[in-house]
Amino acid sequence: MALSGIQIYKLLPQTNCKECGFPTCLAFAMKLAAKQVELSSCPHVTEASKAQLAESSAPPVRLITLKSKTQEVASGNEVVLFRHEKTFYRRPGVLIRVKDNLSADALKALVAQADAYAVGYVGMDLTIDGFAVEAVSGNAAAFGAAVKAVRSLSARPLALVSGDAAILSAGLAELAGERPLLCGADENNWEAMAALAKSSQAALAVRSASLEGLAGLTEKIKAAGVEDLVLEPVSAGMSAGLAHNTLIRRLAIKKNFRALGYPILCFAGIGTNSPLEESVAATQAIAKYAGFIVLDNFLPELVYPLLVLRQNIYTDPQKPIQVQPGLYEINSPKPDSPLLVTTNFSITYFSVANEVEGSGQPAWLLVVDAEGMSVLTAWAAGKFDADRIAKAVKGFNVAEKVAQKRVILPGHVAVLSGEVEEALPGWEIRVGPREAVDIPAFLKKAL
Numbered sequence: 001m002a003l004s005g006i007q008i009y010k011l012l013p014q015t016n017c018k019e020c021g022f023p024t025c026l027a028f029a030m031k032l033a034a035k036q037v038e039l040s041s042c043p044h045v046t047e048a049s050k051a052q053l054a055e056s057s058a059p060p061v062r063l064i065t066l067k068s069k070t071q072e073v074a075s076g077n078e079v080v081l082f083r084h085e086k087t088f089y090r091r092p093g094v095l096i097r098v099k100d101n102l103s104a105d106a107l108k109a110l111v112a113q114a115d116a117y118a119v120g121y122v123g124m125d126l127t128i129d130g131f132a133v134e135a136v137s138g139n140a141a142a143f144g145a146a147v148k149a150v151r152s153l154s155a156r157p158l159a160l161v162s163g164d165a166a167i168l169s170a171g172l173a174e175l176a177g178e179r180p181l182l183c184g185a186d187e188n189n190w191e192a193m194a195a196l197a198k199s200s201q202a203a204l205a206v207r208s209a210s211l212e213g214l215a216g217l218t219e220k221i222k223a224a225g226v227e228d229l230v231l232e233p234v235s236a237g238m239s240a241g242l243a244h245n246t247l248i249r250r251l252a253i254k255k256n257f258r259a260l261g262y263p264i265l266c267f268a269g270i271g272t273n274s275p276l277e278e279s280v281a282a283t284q285a286i287a288k289y290a291g292f293i294v295l296d297n298f299l300p301e302l303v304y305p306l307l308v309l310r311q312n313i314y315t316d317p318q319k320p321i322q323v324q325p326g327l328y329e330i331n332s333p334k335p336d337s338p339l340l341v342t343t344n345f346s347i348t349y350f351s352v353a354n355e356v357e358g359s360g361q362p363a364w365l366l367v368v369d370a371e372g373m374s375v376l377t378a379w380a381a382g383k384f385d386a387d388r389i390a391k392a393v394k395g396f397n398v399a400e401k402v403a404q405k406r407v408i409l410p411g412h413v414a415v416l417s418g419e420v421e422e423a424l425p426g427w428e429i430r431v432g433p434r435e436a437v438d439i440p441a442f443l444k445k446a447l
């Protein structure tokens with residue numbers, strides 16, 4: 001049962017020492033009750049209080065991390081049902097299913113292609129997160145060999161898929177020092193699976209067709225000593241899958257129902273008849289609460305929209321994606337190349353930078369710290385003004401790079417020309433186009 005802020009407050013030292021970053025113990029208690037801080041932020045809680053607070057302060061969805069030797073993918077620690085309430089923290093890991101009966105060449109081609117796939121998106125490289133190696137051969141040696149082959153081709157975290165603990169053991173033997181996801185435990189095999197997960201320190205997926213079944217299994221497996229669990233609700237179709245995922249997240253967040261307080265695993269290809277249908281099922285899973293998604297098909301044209309959708313949903317709406325302020329060189333500019341100015345909102349930066357790059361004209365692009373806002377928004381909010389532009393020109397030593405002291409402002413803030421002129425004595429201020437798409441034509445004339 002979750003404790004209220006006042007109940008938590010009574011268990012804190014009540015010294016208001018501020019070491020947790022909050023002005024009072026009560027303020028910290030309120031944040032703890034809202035699951036917005038960790039209990040460990042207060043160094044003065046007694047062991048007795050810690051024990052009482054542990055259950056209350058645990059996140060409603062447990063954080064589960066899959067690890068290879070060099071990479072990891074995590075899901076959990078979510079605290080809201082809807083992104084507009086706060087934010088979603090951990091974007092779901094996307095894994096590609098690799099069956100152990102593939103020929104060596106087919107396995108190599110699939111894993112190498114999926115592993116190397118990366119698409120640039122507003123300054124980030126979007127990639128898949130790992131592979132789910134499935135034992136369809138029924139042969140432990142073949143499964144171990146497939147896991148070994150995948151590991152030799154990719155350093156990404158793995159899930160191992162089989163209902164047979166002995167077969168999974170053969171895969172685990174190839175992953176010393178790693179923390180894969182075992183898929184998984186059900187009503188018939190959970191004891192053997194729990195023992196394997198416990199001895200190997202792996203995370204364990206728990207499968208059932210009903211939420212009651214899932215909750216019963218997680219309680220039993222937790223009692224057997226395995227806490228890092230993932231839920232795999234087996235659903236007949238997308239409608240049932242949506243209902244299952246929503247109920248699981250709602251019970252975890254709103255009712256603090258610990259037995260279902262784990263990330264959800266979705267095999268998007270199950271029950272679908274084509275890669276396109278699988279992509280639609282994966283889209284639903286991204287939008288509604290999946291923590292790990294396994295795709296049967298790796299097709300760049302279908303993976304790309306999934307990764308972009310995931311990125312957009314799991315971007316904090318209160319924190320715009322930003323690029324580093326500074327002086328950027330595009331197309332190897334020379335001292336007499338034009339100097340354009342813009343803000344550090346990622347989409348603005350990339351719109352401008354891509355147009356300049358596409359024009360083939362060399363140019364300097366001065367990116368001003370506007371707290372991640374676009375040009376007009378920042379100007380209206382007082383975050384993109386003459387002082388900030390002048391500060392950037394001076395702070396990034398622009399005068400040392402350019403021969404002609406001439407700044408080209410975005411057309412939308414032509415109104416700033418006079419103020420920038422005053423803030424930058426000796427500089428010529430020009431007004432560029434309002435839209436990035438008009439920059440190439442402008443640069444041709446400007447040169």
Ligand code: SF4
Pocket residue numbers: 012013014015016017018019020021022023024025028029041042043044045
């Ligand atoms: Fe209170 Fe602990 Fe925060 Fe100090 S660190 S103000 S004792 S909650």
